[in-house]
Amino acid sequence: MSxxxxxxxPALTTDCVVFGLDEEDLKVLLIQRAIKPFKDQxxxxxxxxxxxxxxxxxxxxxxxxxxxxxxxxxxxxATVGTPKRDPREHVVTVAYYALVNLIEHPPTAATDAKxxxxxxxxxxxxxxxxxxxxxxxxxxxxxxxxxxxxxxxxLLPEKFTLTELQKLYELILEQTFxxxxxxxxxxxxxxxxxxxxxxxxxxxxxxxxxxxxRSRYRVLIKQGINFEL
Amino acid sequence: MSxxxxxxxPALTTDCVVFGLDEEDLKVLLIQRAIKPFKDQxxxxxxxxxxxxxxxxxxxxxxxxxxxxxxxxxxxxATVGTPKRDPREHVVTVAYYALVNLIEHPPTAATDAKxxxxxxxxxxxxxxxxxxxxxxxxxxxxxxxxxxxxxxxxLLPEKFTLTELQKLYELILEQTFxxxxxxxxxxxxxxxxxxxxxxxxxxxxxxxxxxxxRSRYRVLIKQGINFEL
DNA sequence: CAATCAAAGTGTTAAAAATACACATTAAGG
DNA sequence: CCTTAATGTGTATTTTTAACACTTTGATTG
Numbered sequence: 001m002s003x004x005x006x007x008x009x010p011a012l013t014t015d016c017v018v019f020g021l022d023e024e025d026l027k028v029l030l031i032q033r034a035i036k037p038f039k040d041q042x043x044x045x046x047x048x049x050x051x052x053x054x055x056x057x058x059x060x061x062x063x064x065x066x067x068x069x070x071x072x073x074x075x076x077x078a079t080v081g082t083p084k085r086d087p088r089e090h091v092v093t094v095a096y097y098a099l100v101n102l103i104e105h106p107p108t109a110a111t112d113a114k115x116x117x118x119x120x121x122x123x124x125x126x127x128x129x130x131x132x133x134x135x136x137x138x139x140x141x142x143x144x145x146x147x148x149x150x151x152x153x154x155l156l157p158e159k160f161t162l163t164e165l166q167k168l169y170e171l172i173l174e175q176t177f178x179x180x181x182x183x184x185x186x187x188x189x190x191x192x193x194x195x196x197x198x199x200x201x202x203x204x205x206x207x208x209x210x211x212x213x214r215s216r217y218r219v220l221i222k223q224g225i226n227f228e229l
Numbered sequence: 230m231s232x233x234x235x236x237x238x239p240a241l242t243t244d245c246v247v248f249g250l251d252e253e254d255l256k257v258l259l260i261q262r263a264i265k266p267f268k269d270q271x272x273x274x275x276x277x278x279x280x281x282x283x284x285x286x287x288x289x290x291x292x293x294x295x296x297x298x299x300x301x302x303x304x305x306x307a308t309v310g311t312p313k314r315d316p317r318e319h320v321v322t323v324a325y326y327a328l329v330n331l332i333e334h335p336p337t338a339a340t341d342a343k344x345x346x347x348x349x350x351x352x353x354x355x356x357x358x359x360x361x362x363x364x365x366x367x368x369x370x371x372x373x374x375x376x377x378x379x380x381x382x383x384l385l386p387e388k389f390t391l392t393e394l395q396k397l398y399e400l401i402l403e404q405t406f407x408x409x410x411x412x413x414x415x416x417x418x419x420x421x422x423x424x425x426x427x428x429x430x431x432x433x434x435x436x437x438x439x440x441x442x443r444s445r446y447r448v449l450i451k452q453g454i455n456f457e458l
Numbered sequence: 459c460a461a462t463c464a465a466a467g468t469g470t471t472a473a474a475a476a477t478a479c480a481c482a483t484t485a486a487g488g
Numbered sequence: 489c490c491t492t493a494a495t496g497t498g499t500a501t502t503t504t505t506a507a508c509a510c511t512t513t514g515a516t517t518g
Contacts, residue, residue: 003237006230008280010241012321051237051319055310079308079323081284090280092241094308094321163466180468181506204464205513392495409497410477433493434484 010081010090014059015046015131017077017095017138018069020102021155025120026171027102028135030127031066032115037087038128044135045116046093059096067116073099073154077138085130097138099154146172148228150191153212159195161207162186169229189227191217239310239319243288244275244360246306246324246367247298249331250384254349255400256331257364259356260295261344266316267357273364274345275322288325296345302328302383306367314359326367328383375401377457379420382441388424390436391415398458418456420446 018029030042045066049058056074064070074096081092102118119125121139124132146152152168153160166182186192193213198206217227247258259271274295278287285303293299303325310321331347348354350368353361375381381397395411415421422442427435446456 002233002235004231004233005238005240006232007277008232009234009238010278010280011234012239012241048236049239049310049321051239052312054312055308055321058310076307078305079284081278081287081323083281083283092278092284092323094310161466178507179466180508183467185505202465203515205466205515207466390495407478408495409479412496414476431494432486434486434495436495 010092011086012049013046013091013093014049014055014062015044015093015095015134016059016063016074017044017097017135018063018067018072018100019097019138019142019155020100020105020118021168021171022102022118025122027118027120028124029067029069029100029116029118030125032117033128041128042119042125043128044095044131049094055094056096059094063098069098069100069105073151075151077134077141080130080134082130093134095134095138097141099142099151101155101157103157143172143174146229148226150212150217150227156212159197159209159211161199161209163207165210185229189229191220191227239321240315241278242275242320242322243278243284243291244273244322244324244363245288245292245303246273246326246364247292247296247301248326248328248367248371248384249334249347250397250400251331251347254351256347256349257353258296258298258329258345258347259354261346262357263344270357271348271354272357273324273360278323284323285325288323292327298327298329298334302380304380306363306370309359309363311359322363324363324367326370328371328380330384330386332386372401372403375458377455379441379446379456385441388426388438388440390428390438392436394439414458418458420449420456 020027020029029045031045033039033041033043045063046059047062047066049055053061056076059074060070063072063074075098077095077097079092079094081090083090085091085093124135126132127135142151146169152165152172155168156164162183163179165186166177166179169182170176191213192210193216195209195211197209199209200206220227249256249258258274260274262268262270262272274292275288276291276295278284282290285305288303289299292301292303304327306324306326308321308323310319312319314320314322353364355361356364371380375398381394381401384397385393391412392408394415395406395408398411399405420442421439422445424438424440426438428438429435449456
């Protein structure tokens, strides 16, 4: 079966930069390509958009097919359509970025049909196509956005300590914060709910666990109060 | 002549939300559609991407073809690919927004082959397709971005008064500023060059004209100083 | 079970930035 | 020369940000 049009059309794909966080690093989920071009090279998960499929849905579908991840934070990044970016033909890709917490999505769980693995941002393999550019763009977007939208919580488990939260910001923004000032700021935002639970299995004083209060955040946004860290 | 592919492909277009500013309003440039669907309705300028053409280039080309505008500030906004947004078939559009100064691009100059006209944002006609949604998205992006990137200057002529600059921010952000505080802030940014010229033909004390110093801005950005108004 | 270790948790002071606020000056027009 | 309309300018107060160090807690070890 084939499809015929009056005018030539570029092919359309989605690609997704999935960020995850572990103790030391910000990481990206890559898959090893099973087919040409760039066979066996590492690449962003993604694939062709189907006719009748919403672009966002395509990104989610491809992500699940290739990495097993679903129901995660996903946001459009940019559309790249440089004619020569794919050696086969003109392929326009809609790039997304996603945030997951590595604890609930460990490296092994993702290694499904295709070979998938997490890489630290400062230790990346050579990437297929222009995926290195897209990844860089995604990293810049993450850095920019994390300051004024509470997307960082997507990288943490549901309950987390304030120290974990601080480390997250320090990793993404590549700067350190004063512990007391950081906590004061976070407290003033008034979007964290203090649980009555403590960290488990740590060989020192256990820290209190907090939870991001989504509904509280929505209320504050409606009131015109804007999140900024 | 026709083109055949193994898999069905959505069509790909670009659309552009062009903002302009006059004394009282923020305005948008629309064109009246000459063909079906939505014949005679107002719509965003835009059109189909050609194979081998960069997506950004397509937006610029269509904009010039339909409105005569060229060499203007243009930035990608988002890609919209809801299957039913075009009644003919699945059309994915890459939306852009552009900023021009209305003084140098008056309403009449744009009325080329197709019918084009500027509309105040609070007095829009019914728009074709989902263009009203795209326009709203562009307006939000403009509001968000104008605070921390000096894109507002794109809406002004090369030389402008501080009062004009203040009015611009007040119109876009829909709030008022104190004249003295506004000027203090602008002065501290240190990205305006004071010219030795004054406003012409005003029936009152003429205000001094300023110019946005692009190279100075680039230097400051490189030094990590970030613009914020 | 006392000592050690590692990180949790907590306030104050000084500096900088944001805000509130009003009047004299200038130039054109009648 | 008087009126009009908008330009241009400074200070005091409040709020926000930044700098800075020690006690508490609880598990581990000898």
